[in-house]
Each structure stands twice: as C-alpha cells, then as structure tokens.
Amino acid sequence: xxxxxxxxxxxxxxxxxxxxxxxxxxxxxxxxxxxxxxxxxxxxxxxxxxxxxxxxxxxxxxxxxxxxxxxxxxxxxxxxxxxxxxxxxxxxxxxxxxxxxxxxxxxxxxxxxxxxxxxxxxxxxxxxxxxxxxxxxxxxxxxxxxxxxxxxxxxxxxxxxxxxxxxxxxxxxxxxxxxxxxxxxxxxxxxxxxxxxxxxxxxxxxxxxxxxxxxxxxxxxxxxxxxxxxxxxxxxxxxxxxxxxxxxxxxxxxxxxxxxxxxxxxxxxxxxxxxxxxxxxxxxxxxxxxxxxxxxxxxxxxxxxxxxxxxxxxxxxxxxxxxxxxxxxxxxxxxxxxxxxxxxxxxxxxxxxxxxxxxx
Amino acid sequence: xxxxxxxxxxxxxxxxxxxxxxxxxxxxxxxxxxxxxxxxxxxxxxxxxxxxxxxxxxxxxxxxxxxxxxxxxxxxxxxxxxxxxxxxxxxxxxxxxxxxxxxxxxxxxxxxxxxxxxxxxxxxxxxxxxxxxxxxxxxxxxxxxxxxxxxxxxxxxxxxxxxxxxxxxxxxxxxxxxxxxxxxxxxxxxxxxxxxxxxxxxxxxxxxxxxxxxxxxxxxxxxxxxxxxxxxxxxxxxxxxxxxxxxxxxxxxxxxxxxxxxxxxxxxxxxxxxxxxxxxxxxxxxxxxxxxxxxxxxxxxxxxxxxxxxxxxxxxxxxxxxxxxxxxxxxxx
Numbered sequence: 001x002x003x004x005x006x007x008x009x010x011x012x013x014x015x016x017x018x019x020x021x022x023x024x025x026x027x028x029x030x031x032x033x034x035x036x037x038x039x040x041x042x043x044x045x046x047x048x049x050x051x052x053x054x055x056x057x058x059x060x061x062x063x064x065x066x067x068x069x070x071x072x073x074x075x076x077x078x079x080x081x082x083x084x085x086x087x088x089x090x091x092x093x094x095x096x097x098x099x100x101x102x103x104x105x106x107x108x109x110x111x112x113x114x115x116x117x118x119x120x121x122x123x124x125x126x127x128x129x130x131x132x133x134x135x136x137x138x139x140x141x142x143x144x145x146x147x148x149x150x151x152x153x154x155x156x157x158x159x160x161x162x163x164x165x166x167x168x169x170x171x172x173x174x175x176x177x178x179x180x181x182x183x184x185x186x187x188x189x190x191x192x193x194x195x196x197x198x199x200x201x202x203x204x205x206x207x208x209x210x211x212x213x214x215x216x217x218x219x220x221x222x223x224x225x226x227x228x229x230x231x232x233x234x235x236x237x238x239x240x241x242x243x244x245x246x247x248x249x250x251x252x253x254x255x256x257x258x259x260x261x262x263x264x265x266x267x268x269x270x271x272x273x274x275x276x277x278x279x280x281x282x283x284x285x286x287x288x289x290x291x292x293x294x295x296x297x298x299x300x301x302x303x304x305x306x307x308x309x310x311x312x313x314x315x316x317x318x319x320x321x322x323x324x325x326x327x328x329x330x331x332x333x334x335x336x337x338x339x340x341x342x343x344x345x346x347x348x349x350x351x352x353x354x355x356x357x358x359x360x
Numbered sequence: 361x362x363x364x365x366x367x368x369x370x371x372x373x374x375x376x377x378x379x380x381x382x383x384x385x386x387x388x389x390x391x392x393x394x395x396x397x398x399x400x401x402x403x404x405x406x407x408x409x410x411x412x413x414x415x416x417x418x419x420x421x422x423x424x425x426x427x428x429x430x431x432x433x434x435x436x437x438x439x440x441x442x443x444x445x446x447x448x449x450x451x452x453x454x455x456x457x458x459x460x461x462x463x464x465x466x467x468x469x470x471x472x473x474x475x476x477x478x479x480x481x482x483x484x485x486x487x488x489x490x491x492x493x494x495x496x497x498x499x500x501x502x503x504x505x506x507x508x509x510x511x512x513x514x515x516x517x518x519x520x521x522x523x524x525x526x527x528x529x530x531x532x533x534x535x536x537x538x539x540x541x542x543x544x545x546x547x548x549x550x551x552x553x554x555x556x557x558x559x560x561x562x563x564x565x566x567x568x569x570x571x572x573x574x575x576x577x578x579x580x581x582x583x584x585x586x587x588x589x590x591x592x593x594x595x596x597x598x599x600x601x602x603x604x605x606x607x608x609x610x611x612x613x614x615x616x617x618x619x620x621x622x623x624x625x626x627x628x629x630x631x632x633x634x635x636x637x638x639x640x641x642x643x644x645x646x647x648x649x650x651x652x653x654x655x656x657x658x659x660x661x662x663x664x665x666x667x668x669x670x671x672x673x674x675x676x677x678x679x680x681x682x683x684x685x686x687x688x689x690x691x692x693x
Contacts, residue, residue, distance in 0.1 A: 059517050088584035092478060098467050099474030103490045105553050109497065109505045116508075165397050172398030176391050184398045186679045187405055193607060193675035194668070195614025196499075197642045198408065201664040205411040224404065231401070256383070257390035285498020288616040288646050313500050317617065320504050335501055346496045350489060 030089075033076050041069035070094070110339070117336025120329050125337065130298040130315070135322060139329035144337060146300040147315040150215055153304045154294065154311055155284055157219035158226055163276055165223075166230030167265075170275075173231070174238040175260050192228035199224040200289030208293055215304030218294035218311065222283040230279040237271025238264060270352045277349035281342055287313040312338045408668060416662035419444075419655055427662060432627050433644075435656040446663050451629050452544060452639035453667070456619060457612035459548025459633060460555050464612075465605050467552070468559035475560075476567040477589060488564070495557035503621030506550040511622065514549065515541045518634040530633045544638035547622035551615050555608040562607060562682065566600025567593055599685015606678035610671045616642035641667040 045065040070090055078086035120139040128143030172178060173185055203221040211217075241264050249259040265272065290296070295308035296318055312334060319331035383391070420427060422441040430445025471491060475484055518540035525531045570593050578588040594601075619640045625647065626637035641663050652660050 059513070060520060084584055084587065088586040091586040091589075095470045095474045095478055098470035099479070099487065102467055102471055102494070102553075102556055103487070106490060106494050106497070108509070109501065112505055112509050113501060165400055168394050168397030169401060172394040176394045176398075178391070178395050178398065180395070180398055180402070184401055186676065186683075188401050189679040190672055190675040191401060191405055193610040193614065193671055193678075194405075194408070195616065195642050195671055197614070197616045197645055198412070198664055198668045198671075201645070201661055202408045202411055205415040205661065206407075209415070224408075227401065227404070255390075256387045260390070281496050285500055287498070287500045288642065291646055292649050313498060316504075317500055320500075320621075331504065335504060338498060339501055342496055342498060343493075346493060 029080075030077075033080070034073065034093075037069055037073035037076055041065055041072050044068050044072075066097070113332065113335050113339050116329075116332035117334075119332075121333045121336055125333060129300050130310075131300070133298075133330075135324040135327050137326065139326045139333070142330045142333045144312070144315070144334060146297065147310040147312045147334065148337075149300060149302060150294065150297075150304075150309040150311040151284065151313075153302075154215050154219045154222060154290075154309070155280055157216060157304060158222035158283060159276065159280065161220070161223040162226040162230055162279065166227050166275070166279070167234050167272060169227075169231045170234035170238055171260055171264075173235050175256070175264065188228045188231050192232065194225070194228075195288075196221075196225055196286050197288040200292045203289070204292040212306075213293065213295035213308045214306055215294055215301070215309035215311075218290050218309065219304065221289035221293050222286060225286060225289070226279040226283045229282045230275050233275030233278050234268075234272055237268040237275065240271070241267045274349045274353040277345050277352065281345040281349065284345070285313050285338060285342060287317045290314040291317075312341075405672070409665075412661055412665040412668060416658055416665045419658035419662045422655060423659070423662075428666075431629055433659075435652075435659045436654070437656075444659050446641065446666050448627050448629050449639050449641045449644055449663060450666065450670075452626075453613055453641045455633060456544050456547045456551060456615075456623075456638060456640055457609055459545060460551035460612040461605060461609055463549065463552035464555040464559055464608055465601075468556050468563055468604070468608070469601060471556065471560045472563035472567050473589060473593070475564055476570075477585065477593065491557045491560050493557075494553060495561075499554060499615060499618045502550050502554055503618035506546070506618060507621040510550065511541055511546055514546045518543060518545060521545075521634055529631050532632060534630065534632050534635060538632075539636045540634055542622065542624040542636045542638075544623065544633040547619045547638055547640070548633075550618050550622055551612050554615065554618065555612050558611055559604045559608040562604030563597060563600050566597040566604075566685075570596045599681055603678045603682030603685065606674055606681060610674040610678060613674065614642055614667065614671050615640070616646050619643040620646055 042065055045061060045068055048064070049061055070093065073093060074086050074090045077089045120142060122140055122142070125142055125144045126148065127145055129146040130143050131146075133141050133143060169184065169188065173181055173188075199221045202224065203217050207217045207220065208214075245263050245267060246259055249263045250256070254262070290311050290313065294311055294314060296314045297308045297310045301307050301309045316331050316334035316338060319327045319334060322328060322331075419435070422436075423430070423445060424441075426442050427445045428450075429447050430442065431448035432439075433444045433449070435444040471487075475487055479487060521531050522533050522538060522540065526533055574592045574596070575588055578592050579585075583591060619638075620643035623638040623640070623643065624636055625639050625644060627639065630637070645660050645664055645667075648656075649660060
C-alpha cells in the first residue's frame with residue numbers, strides 16, 4: 001500500500017543529504033493527478049447540471065463539484081499510492097480549501113460594501129449633517145458630520161476610561177501579581193465575551209433610566225466592552241518584556257513603580273499602542289449598546305453629557321432599517337466610511353505590533 | 361538531600377532563602393492602585409448582574425417561574441404576568457448559535473491546521489491577518505451584507521435542503537408552501553463567519569504549541585502528514601478546540617445586530633430551521649427597546665439578565681477548559 005508510494009519516491013532523484021528533511025513529497029505526477037481530478041470533477045458536474053439532470057443553481061454546482069472532486073481524487077490516489085496516502089492527500093485538499101474559502105466571504109463583503117457605498121459618497125458627507133435631509137432627498141445628499149463627531153467623542157471618552165484601567169489591570173496581572181491574579185484573569189476572559197447589548201442594558205439601568213440619553217452613557221458602555229480587550233492585549237506584550245530589564249532596574253535600586261513606569265511600559269510601548277488600537281477597533285462598530293445609551297440623532301450635538309447623540313454605526317443601523325431606498329443607500333455610505341475607519345485602525349495596529357515583536 | 365564531602369561536615373542542600381521585601385510607601389501606593397484597577401473587573405461584572413437584576417425584578421416578580429416556560433411575549437399593559445417569557449427567545453438563540461458552531465468549528469480547525477501545518481511560510485502571515493480581519497469587521501456590516509447580498513442567495517440552498525433532505529426533522533417543511541429566507545439557518549451562517557476568527561485564533565495558538573519532537577516522532581515512524589495530525593496534533597489540541605469552541609459559542613449567543621438583520625421575529629418554538637422566522641434574545645432586545653416602557657421594559661432587562669448569565673457561564677467554562685488542558689496553559693483567549 002504505502003510502500004509502493006515510498007518506493008516510487010525513492011526511485012526518483014536521490015535526496016540531497018544536506019537538505020533539511022520535510023514531509024513534503026509532492027511530485028509532478030501528483031500535480032497531474034490533482035489537476036486531472038479538479039478538471040474531471042468539473043466536467044462531470046457540468047455534464048450532470050447542463051445535460052443530464054434538471055439541476056441548477058451555482059451553490060448546488062459548487063457543492064457537487066467539491067464532492068465529486070474529493071471522490072475522484074481519493075480513488076485516483078488510492079489506485080496509485082494506496083489508501084493511507086490517499087487519505088492524506090484528500091485531507092490536505094479539504095483543509096486547504098476550507099482555509100482559503102473562509103476568506104472569500106470577507107472579500108465579498110468588503111467588495112459589496114465598497115460598491116454600494118461608493119456610488120453616493122460625496123465629500124460633503126464630512127462637513128454636513130442629516131438635519132436638513134429628508135427620507136426622500138437623493139442619496140447623494142448625505143451628511144455624516146454629526147455621527148463622526150459623536151463617534152469621536154464617545155470612543156474618545158471610552159478610551160480615557162478604559163485605557164488607564166486596562167493597562168493598570170494588565171500591570172496588576174503581570175507585574176504586581178497579587179492574590180486576585182487568577183480570578184481576575186479568568187473574569188477578564190469571561191468579560192471579553194459579554195454580549196455588547198448587555199453592556200448597553202447595564203449602563204441604561206445605571207445611568208440612562210434616571211439621567212436620560214447621552215453620548216457619555218454610550219462612552220461608558222463602550223468602555224465596559226473595551227476594557228477586557230485592552231487588558232488582555234496589554235498583558236500579552238508585558239509578558240514579552242525580558243525579565244532581565246526588570247531585574248536590572250530593581251538591582252539599580254529603583255522601586256517597583258518606577259521600574260514598571262520607566263522601564264517595562266516604555267519597552268512595551270508599541271505593543272500597548274496596538275492594544276489600544278485593538279480596543280478601539282473592537283468598539284467603534286458597536287451598534288447594540290448605543291441604541292439604549294446614545295439613542296441617535298440627525299443633528300449635530302457636540303455636548304456628550306446631555307441629549308441624544310448620533311454615532312456612525314448607530315446612524316448606519318437606523319438608516320438601513322428605513323423603508324425608503326434613498327435611506328438604505330445612505331446607510332451604505334455610512335457603512336463605507338465606518339469600514340474604512342476600521343480598516344485603517346486594523347492596518348495601523350498590525351504595523352505597530354509587527355514593529356515590535358513580529359507577531360500579534 | 362544530603363551530600364557528604366571528604367573534608368567537611370554533612371551539608372544539607374540549602375533551601376531557597378525567603379526574600380523579605382520591605383516596600384517603599386510609593387510602591388505600596390502603586391500596588392494599591394494596580395490592585396484596585398484589577399479588582400474593577402470583578403466589581404464591574406458584579407455590578408452588571410446586580411443592576412440588571414434590580415431593574416428586571418418587577419417583571420421577574422410578576423411572571424415568576426413562568427418567565428422561563430412561556431413562549432409568547434405580550435407583556436403588560438397589553439398582556440398580563442403570564443403572557444411573556446424567554447422560552448422561545450432562548451430556544452432560538454441557542455439554535456442559531458448551534459448552527460453557527462456546526463459550521464464554524466470544522467472550518468476553524470481546518471483553518472488553524474492549514475496555518476500551522478500546511479501553509480507555506482509566506483502565506484501564514486497574510487492568512488492570519490485576513491482571518492483576524494474577519495473579527496474586526498463590525499457586526500452591523502455583516503448584518504447588512506447578509507440581509508442585502510447573502511440572504512437572497514441562500515433561499516435556493518434552503519429550498520434545496522427542504523426538498524432533498526426534508527426527511528430530517530430540522531429541514532422538514534411545516535406546510536405545503538413553505539417560505540424560506542429570514543431563517544435561523546441564514547442567521548447561523550452569518551454568525552458563523554463572525555465566530556470563525558475567534559475559534560481559529562485559540563485553536564491556532566494551541567496547535568502551534570505541539571511539541572515538535574512528538575510530531576517528528578510520528579513522521580519518523582512513517583506516518584503521513586494527516587496521520588501525524590490525527591495521532592499528535594489533534595489529541596494535543598483537544599482542550600484548545602473544546603475551549604475555543606465554547607468561547608465562540610458565547611459570542612454566537614450574544615450576537616445582536618447581524619441576527620436582527622437576518623431574521624423575522626417569531627415567538628413560538630419550531631424544529632424547522634430553514635423556514636422564515638427565528639428569534640434571539642439580544643436581537644429581540646435591540647429590536648423592541650425603543651417602544652418598551654414600564655413592565656415591558658423590565659421584562660426586556662430580565663431577558664438581558666438571562667442572556668448575561670448564560671454567556672457568562674459558557675465563557676467561564678471555556679476559560680476553565682482552556683486553562684486546564686495540557687496544551688492550553690499560557691494560551692491567550
């Protein structure tokens with residue numbers, strides 16, 4: 001069975017003794033089999049769908065094609081190299097297709113949002129509000145200034161609260177290592193999975209039900225969601241700071257707080273920035289908690305402490321639920337701006353983390 | 361442990377000396393600040409539970425145990441204390457999450473395997489970034505894309521499932537002219553896209569910690585790459601797979617906006633998952649928050665409280681499983 005495969009491999013070019021040994025054993029013969037299986041299964045599927053059976057639909061075609069490919073490939077490799085090799089090859093094919101396939105929806109989504117939004121986005125979006133725009137105005141008349149201001153203020157206040165708290169929590173977990181270290185770590189993990197709507201309900205129960213809607217309430221809800229992300233990402237980079245630096249600083253006589261503030265944190269600076277950016281990216285698109293805290297508005301409200309305030313995701317959500325086509329088109333404009341901001345944040349975060357540790 | 365040397369007395373191996381630290385006042389202040397920041401998470405979670413309970417209490421007191429067994433949702437003033445409950449909401453929440461996990465778990469394991477075992481070096485970085493980017497896209501955009509692009513394309517698949525696999529209870533048509541679309545199945549697919557990156561990142565981290573010696577051992581004994589994965593990588597990563605899946609489940613249960621866009625709300629329990637109509641605690645709260653007041657509002661907060669406890673339990677379980685497994689210690693989730 002498998003021996004034939006091994007013999008076949010040995011009969012080829014003699015292995016270079018200096019080359020590192022890898023489990024890679026894919027030869028031109030195998031590529032031919034792979035291509036034939038792909039082509040053959042495509043042909044079979046096409047024949048079945050267009051000529052023989054009353055089948056149709058792109059999804060059915062793709063599913064059937066994948067199924068036919070796996071069967072043909074398995075049989076072909078089994079005949080040549082045996083069962084064990086066949087199973088190995090088929091699993092490799094499945095794993096590869098699944099891994100590459102999962103990125104297809106992402107590409108489709110980005111393309112769709114871009115195509116939908118780009119038709120109506122105008123520069124005036126960044127300087128006007130929705131105050132004078134009715135549901136029947138053309139979709140090119142879309143103002144997002146109020147929502148951008150709202151999002152900036154809400155996320156800014158959320159950062160002011162959760163970044164110091166998150167970084168100090170990470171310091172507690174990794175530098176101070178007090179008695180609560182274990183429960184705090186477990187609950188930070190659990191809290192990172194708290195549904196965003198629960199955070200909104202919490203702030204509603206604490207603040208909004210007595211003091212009314214405000215951007216500040218939204219910021220508090222976002223801070224609750226941001227805290228675990230910032231904490232965990234910061235803790236990871238603090239762990240990567242070499243102990244030698246801490247010991248050197250302590251040995252020179254500086255107290256613990258000075259060591260942490262002047263040695264550990266500066267060393268981990270770009271990692272901490274990544275953590276903050278990840279936290280911002282986590283909350284900037286959050287819609288659910290804003291429904292019950294910021295409430296939304298079509299006019300500019302620069303005061304985050306009183307009155308309903310708009311936000312980019314919230315405005316997108318409210319427009320997308322409208323029954324007017326122009327409003328739905330407007331929602332895509334907002335969505336495009338939102339995804340643009342998220343992409344910029346994401347790429348910047350990657351840059352910062354790559355600069356320091358090469359991963360994360 | 362005692363060692364005897366030729367020219368000396370018996371030496372006992374030294375115990376490490378206890379280091380007594382006398383901290384300066386500034387250090388004590390520093391530790392105090394860090395400790396209070398650290399405990400803020402615990403306090404915050406406690407406060408969330410407390411305040412939701414306080415606000416939900418009127419509805420819970422009014423409905424009593426029937427809150428967990430009633431399927432309909434007609435709170436006062438239109439209904440009375442026995443006409444609202446989370447049974448159907450919770451059922452559909454779990455159904456959507458389970459559909460999402462059925463799709464997401466195999467895909468995540470495959471993606472993690474591909475990144476750690478199969479992918480050429482140049483592909484690993486970009487692929488990891490792309491999968492992480494899936495997690496960064498706001499839920500709202502998944503919902504809009506799902507509703508305007510994906511939903512109409514899934515109707516055909518649902519029809520096909522209903523026609524061909526109708527003998528399975530969860531695909532079995534409930535009447536002669538079933539309407540497909542806006543279903544739990546469609547919502548589950550969209551949620552699965554949002555869960556995959558979360559599960560993948562945990563599983564990938566675990567797989568990357570498989571001791572190379574064990575993998576090389578399996579290969580040296582003549583196993584194929586897949587044989588090595590089955591014999592070494594998957595058993596080693598089992599804790600991470602289970603924990604990561606539970607973590608993903610927690611996310612899927614709490615997903616709000618994307619589900620709201622994908623489904624039409626119904627308030628009864630039905631086995632069929634591909635016909636129109638589903639529900640979800642989070643999506644329902646987001647949908648009806650604006651028009652609720654009084655007991656109706658309190659009832660919504662009670663539903664939120666249920667969701668909070670369910671997700672907290674699932675997430676705590678996930679953290680425990682991952683931390684206890686052989687491979688999981690030191691893995692970030």
